[in-house]
Amino acid sequence: MFTPALYYRYWDVHNISLDLLIIPLIQAFWVMLPAYLPNPVAALLGGGTPIDFGRNFRDGRRIFGDGKTWRGLFTGILAGILVGLLLMWAAGQFPGVPLPVQTLLSVTLLATGALLGDLVKSFFKRRFDKERGANWPVADQYDLVAGAFLLLLVFDPVWLLGAVTLPVLVVILVITPVLHRATNIVGYMFRIKEVPW
Ligand code: CTP
Numbered sequence: 001m002f003t004p005a006l007y008y009r010y011w012d013v014h015n016i017s018l019d020l021l022i023i024p025l026i027q028a029f030w031v032m033l034p035a036y037l038p039n040p041v042a043a044l045l046g047g048g049t050p051i052d053f054g055r056n057f058r059d060g061r062r063i064f065g066d067g068k069t070w071r072g073l074f075t076g077i078l079a080g081i082l083v084g085l086l087l088m089w090a091a092g093q094f095p096g097v098p099l100p101v102q103t104l105l106s107v108t109l110l111a112t113g114a115l116l117g118d119l120v121k122s123f124f125k126r127r128f129d130k131e132r133g134a135n136w137p138v139a140d141q142y143d144l145v146a147g148a149f150l151l152l153l154v155f156d157p158v159w160l161l162g163a164v165t166l167p168v169l170v171v172i173l174v175i176t177p178v179l180h181r182a183t184n185i186v187g188y189m190f191r192i193k194e195v196p197w
């Protein structure tokens with residue numbers, strides 16, 4: 001029998017399960033936006049002098065390669081910090097939603113860590129003799145998460161553990177490769193990137 005009481009119970013359960021998904025999803029974006037933005041901005045605005053100034057490592061291959069430039073590094077980090085400042089301002093606009101509280105330190109570490117992770121990944125890519133832009137699954141997708149979380153772990157571990165709860169971590173690990181792939185396809189379509197990965 002479909003009694004009103006049962007009907008309400010169905011919606012209670014339904015809403016709880018929806019909250020379990022949507023709230024960590026919003027929290028994950030809130031945490032990761034300052035780390036997600038630097039890469040596409042570097043791809044858009046980067047270029048010019050390479051970070052390694054064109055020099056080779058002792059194995060005779062480039063240290064980082066032409067895909068890592070000073071302009072990309074600085075504009076990317078700046079963009080990540082700016083979107084972080086925007087989140088700090090916007091947080092006050094959603095009273096009642098349990099959002100992680102971004103600080104100047106957390107957004108700086110997220111943005112810087114994202115591109116340092118990308119840089120370290122390129123260092124190892126060159127050591128494995130992979131050309132600039134070569135596809136390197138897993139490393140290409142999670143470099144920014146590893147870099148950002150490592151910097152936070154060293155310089156602001158209390159913030160990291162408070163903001164990145166287990167459900168938020170799971171969501172980040174699921175959405176990061178999806179977003180990475182999606183933005184790279186868009187970047188390729190608009191000819192910002194030479195390859196769709
Ligand atoms: N970029 C940059 N400076 C950075 C990071 C990125 O200028 N610090 C720009 C480069 O034009 C680069 C593009 O963003 O080609 C895409 O970045 P990414 O995919 O990380 O570099 P790849 O060219 O794929 O090089 P790699 O093989 O070293 O990852």
Ligand code: MG
Binds near residue numbers: 133134140197
């Ligand atoms: Mg690449």
